Structures are given as C-alpha cells and as structure tokens.
Amino acid sequence: MYGNTHGQPMTEENPYNPCSKKGAVRAEMTKTVFDAHHRGEIRAATVRGSDFWGPWEPINGAMLFKAALQRKTLNMLGDLNQPHTFTYVKDFGRALAIAGTQDSALGQTWHVPSGQPYSQNQLTELISKELGYPLKNRASGKMVLSVLGLFNKAAKEMVEMLYEFNEPFILDATAMEQTFGLQPTPMQQRIRETLQWAKTSLS
Numbered sequence: 001m002y003g004n005t006h007g008q009p010m011t012e013e014n015p016y017n018p019c020s021k022k023g024a025v026r027a028e029m030t031k032t033v034f035d036a037h038h039r040g041e042i043r044a045a046t047v048r049g050s051d052f053w054g055p056w057e058p059i060n061g062a063m064l065f066k067a068a069l070q071r072k073t074l075n076m077l078g079d080l081n082q083p084h085t086f087t088y089v090k091d092f093g094r095a096l097a098i099a100g101t102q103d104s105a106l107g108q109t110w111h112v113p114s115g116q117p118y119s120q121n122q123l124t125e126l127i128s129k130e131l132g133y134p135l136k137n138r139a140s141g142k143m144v145l146s147v148l149g150l151f152n153k154a155a156k157e158m159v160e161m162l163y164e165f166n167e168p169f170i171l172d173a174t175a176m177e178q179t180f181g182l183q184p185t186p187m188q189q190r191i192r193e194t195l196q197w198a199k200t201s202l203s
Contacts, residue, residue: 002017003023010172011111020160033046043106046099046108049092050114051164052089053089054197055194061201063075064123065127073135074124074136078140078165079139080120083119083168084118085115086115087114098110098182105180114184121137123191130188
C-alpha cells in the first residue's frame with residue numbers, strides 16, 4: 001500500500017500511495033479497519049511484513065527451498081542484486097501475537113522485525129553454504145511472467161509487483177523492536193529451519 005518508494009526504507013509513517021491493485025485493496029481494507037476502531041466498534045492494530053518465506057510458506061518454499069534440495073535452478077524475480085527485506089513467517093506470527101495481546105499496540109500499525117535486507121544472489125549463496133553444494137538461480141522479468149501468466153494466475157499477478165524486486169525494497173521495523181523488544185530470527189537459522197521443513201514436505 002506504500003507503493004514504490006524508490007529504495008527509501010518504509011516506515012509505519014509512510015503515506016499510502018499504492019501503485020498496484022493489491023496495494024489499493026490493502027489500503028482500503030486498512031482504512032476500513034481503523035475507521036471502525038476509532039468509532040469504538042472494534043479494537044484493532046495492523047501488522048505488516050515484507051515478502052514472506054519460511055516453513056509452511058508455499059510459494060518461496062517451492063521456488064527456493066524445495067528446488068534447492070532437488071538441486072534445481074532457483075526461480076527468482078527482477079534484479080537479483082537489489083537488497084530486499086524478507087519476513088520470516090515465525091517472526092510474523094510472534095508480531096501478530098504481540099499486537100493482539102498488548103493494549104499499547106492498539107490503534108497503530110507495526111512492521112514485523114525482519115532483519116537486514118539481502119539480495120537474492122546473497123540468499124542463493126547462503127542456501128548453498130547450508131547445503132554444502134553450489135546452486136544456480138535465474139531471474140524472471142515482466143516478459144517471462146506475462147507469458148507464464150497465460151497459464152498460471154499467481155505468475156500473472158506478480159507482474160504488477162515486480163517494482164519491489166527491481167529497486168531496493170527495505171522495511172524498517174525499528175518501532176516494534178524498540179517498543180516490544182522483538183528481534184528477527186537470524187538469517188542462517190531461518191534457512192536451516194526452512195530447509196528442514198522442505199525436507200519433511202518432500203518425503
């Protein structure tokens with residue numbers, strides 16, 4: 001819902017400036033929720049992360065981790081050298097639990113502590129290091145996704161979101177870290193846990 005910030009880190013204070021259908025829907029949903037909160041009809045807080053991955057996350061779970069275990073090429077998006085924030089699903093769950101049980105979180109938006117941004121090439125190297133063998137990756141751009149979108153709805157929907165992967169896409173979660181002491185799971189631990197999940201799901 002923040003739209004394209006052209007590499008500037010996103011904070012909870014960013015104005016809504018969606019440049020996609022998905023972003024416009026999220027902005028309208030958030031406005032509806034907070035309007036109801038301010039009228040006293042509900043008690044609400046919102047929690048936002050960047051692109052999800054980790055155990056039980058089906059898209060990157062298959063594109064990255066299951067593919068890595070099978071020594072297949074990893075399918076990635078856009079510019080593989082751009083820094084990108086990735087939100088671990090377990091960290092998102094912890095952030096939801098805090099926002100849902102702490103009165104001080106109500107009426108506000110919180111970003112999930114997600115750690116430093118990594119490029120997709122860096123992630124490929126880290127997964128390779130964990131597995132002990134080299135992996136290859138490849139990037140899909142607008143043309144490839146458009147063709148795939150003729151047969152795959154999920155691929156078609158990714159076209160409008162490619163801006164996230166062609167420039168730095170960085171989520172700032174300082175507020176939640178400082179207010180509630182929540183810290184992101186270290187990246188190597190995320191990779192190890194997700195690979196373990198992927199092994200189980202492949203067996």
